[in-house]
Amino acid sequence: MHREFIELLEANADHAETHQSQFDDVQESQEPDVVTVCCSDSRVLQDHMWGNDEPGRIFTCGNIGNRVVQRTDAGEVVSGDVLYPVAHTGTETVVVVGHTGCGAVTATYDDLTEGVSEPDGISHCLELLKPHLEPGVELLPDDIDRTDAINRLVEYNVDRQVEFLTASDDVPESVDVVGVVYDFQDVYSGNRGEVHVINVDGETDADALRDEYPDLESRIERQWEY
Known part of the structure; x- marks a missing residue:
């Protein structure tokens, strides 16, 4: 048995001791306030980025590229992972969480520009x-370097996922859809690990967002106004 897994079990014992009573109200059902769609990446601390340690508060989904899209015989639809809490637990806020240096965005960029070979x-x-x-790759300036290209496409990807959610008939208009980028590479102004708001219900203009949400002004920031 790898020592790393043994250490996880030891840490879980502490977790279980701490959370004994915190499951009392959520053993039979859940009504999370928010569903987050994060990228599956070991550097993205999905609950900890929000300071969350409360069972039942956040419904967390993860996949490479923080996608909300699922392909079916009927075409592209909102992924069931994301739609479930909205449809069945009364969740009225969806947060799409991209992150700087995203490997899935990088691989997609490489595939679109050079072609890559990956497992199925x-x-x-x-x-x-x-x-x-x-379309975002086609909008990139010709002289942009690779790192900046990827981080601009991270924002573009978040925008497209938010757009897909807000356009879907399966997501009620009463549901707020927020797009953010989690930064651990000093791309945005602020501290490593901060979340920066780039999109709210399809609005991507940073100045307009700051005017509408003055309490969030310091956390609204974009790298790319395309």
Whole structure:
């Protein structure tokens, strides 16, 4: 048995001791306030970025590229992972969480510009991202460096996922959809690990967002106004 897993079990014992009573109200059902759609990345601390340690508060989804899109025989639909809490637990806020230096966005960018070879499972995920990112790749300046290109496309991807949610008939208009970027690479002004708001219900203009949400002014920031 790998020592790393043994250490996880030891840490879980502390977790279980701390949370004994915190499951009392959520053992039979859940009514999370928010569903977050995060990228599956070891550097993205999905609950900890919000300071959350409360069972039942946040319904967390994760996949490479923080996708909300699922492909079915009927075409592209909102992923059931995201739609479930909205449809069945009364959740009225969806937060799409991209992050700086995203590997899925990088791989999609490389596939669109050079072509890449990946195992079928990864290729499937990239194929879900490609049609949504391709217009963004075409908008990039010719002289942009690779790192800046990726981080601009991170924002573009978040915008497209938010757009897909707000356009879906399966997501009620009463549901707030927020797009953010989690920064651990000093791309945005602020501290490493901060979340920066870039999109609210499809509005991407940073100045307009600051005017509408003055309490969030210091956390609203974009790298790319395309």
